[in-house]
Amino acid sequence: MMADGPNVPWAVVDRSDFEDQLRPVLPLAFRFAVRLAGDREAGMDLVQDASLLAFRSFHQFVPGTNFKAWFLRILMHRFYRTRQSEERRSTVALADAPESYLYLQAKRIGLPMKSDPVEVILGKADAQMVSDALVRLPAEYRETATLHFVTEMSYAECAETLEVPVGTIRSRLHRARRLLQVSLWEIAEERGYVPAQESV
Amino acid sequence: MNLNCEETYKRMQDYLDRELSPREMALVKDHLDSCGICSEEFEFELRVLRKIGRTLSDTEIPSDLVERVFASLGSS
Numbered sequence: 001m002m003a004d005g006p007n008v009p010w011a012v013v014d015r016s017d018f019e020d021q022l023r024p025v026l027p028l029a030f031r032f033a034v035r036l037a038g039d040r041e042a043g044m045d046l047v048q049d050a051s052l053l054a055f056r057s058f059h060q061f062v063p064g065t066n067f068k069a070w071f072l073r074i075l076m077h078r079f080y081r082t083r084q085s086e087e088r089r090s091t092v093a094l095a096d097a098p099e100s101y102l103y104l105q106a107k108r109i110g111l112p113m114k115s116d117p118v119e120v121i122l123g124k125a126d127a128q129m130v131s132d133a134l135v136r137l138p139a140e141y142r143e144t145a146t147l148h149f150v151t152e153m154s155y156a157e158c159a160e161t162l163e164v165p166v167g168t169i170r171s172r173l174h175r176a177r178r179l180l181q182v183s184l185w186e187i188a189e190e191r192g193y194v195p196a197q198e199s200v
Numbered sequence: 201m202n203l204n205c206e207e208t209y210k211r212m213q214d215y216l217d218r219e220l221s222p223r224e225m226a227l228v229k230d231h232l233d234s235c236g237i238c239s240e241e242f243e244f245e246l247r248v249l250r251k252i253g254r255t256l257s258d259t260e261i262p263s264d265l266v267e268r269v270f271a272s273l274g275s276s
Contacts, residue, residue, distance in 0.1 A: 048272040118247040
């Protein structure tokens with residue numbers, strides 16, 4: 001796949017320097033891209049596109065700054081540029097997402113806390129189920145949660161990558177987790193992993 | 201200074217992410233060491249976060265990832 005890119009003098013960029021910086025970031029970038037794009041093939045395309053864009057823009061990278069954050073920012077921009085026309089798929093409302101939702105549900109259905117209640121609820125959750133749960137979140141929460149979970153970046157690094165204040169990352173992440181727990185419970189109910197809540 | 205349950209709960213997410221100051225981390229830990237109700241909920245939340253993180257990161261890396269990406273640069 002060929003990426004769009006600005007007309008810049010990328011040919012003069014030191015390729016070996018670029019590759020040295022990119023190489024250690026690629027595994028993490030691939031994991032992140034797979035979760036963003038939805039499958040391995042699309043994730044690979046995304047990483048390759050982002051790498052090409054980054055190579056062409058490498059003259060703009062400031063040596064000594066955070067290459068990982070810089071590269072993941074390019075990757076995310078590329079992802080959203082190709083998905084502009086996609087309709088929003090979020091279905092979970094923040095108003096319906098109390099704190100500690102799974103904990104409250106575990107209490108409600110009487111799971112013993114001395115065993116492993118999380119395993120009961122999420123034991124069958126595979127990467128696809130968690131991805132499906134993330135898709136139900138509004139985009140800004142989905143991207144923040146995915147970035148934080150997959151890369152284990154600090155709030156400050158996530159803020160640098162997404163170019164938003166640290167406080168924004170904090171609030172988005174906290175809300176994303178609330179929404180994600182509701183979303184995971186809904187899917188677990190739909191799949192029969194946990195008893196469905198009785199309708200009132 | 202000691203934190204009560206409500207003050208501790210407000211710091212839960214930042215505590216689990218180790219994003220509090222060292223002093224606040226210690227204050228929360230002190231409370232958790234003495235409060236079974238809060239420590240049970242914190243432990244539950246921590247397990248949920250770990251499970252989600254492990255699951256999302258469980259992506260096999262192609263053995264030729266670096267080669268494929270670098271080759272795509274070369275053909276540009």
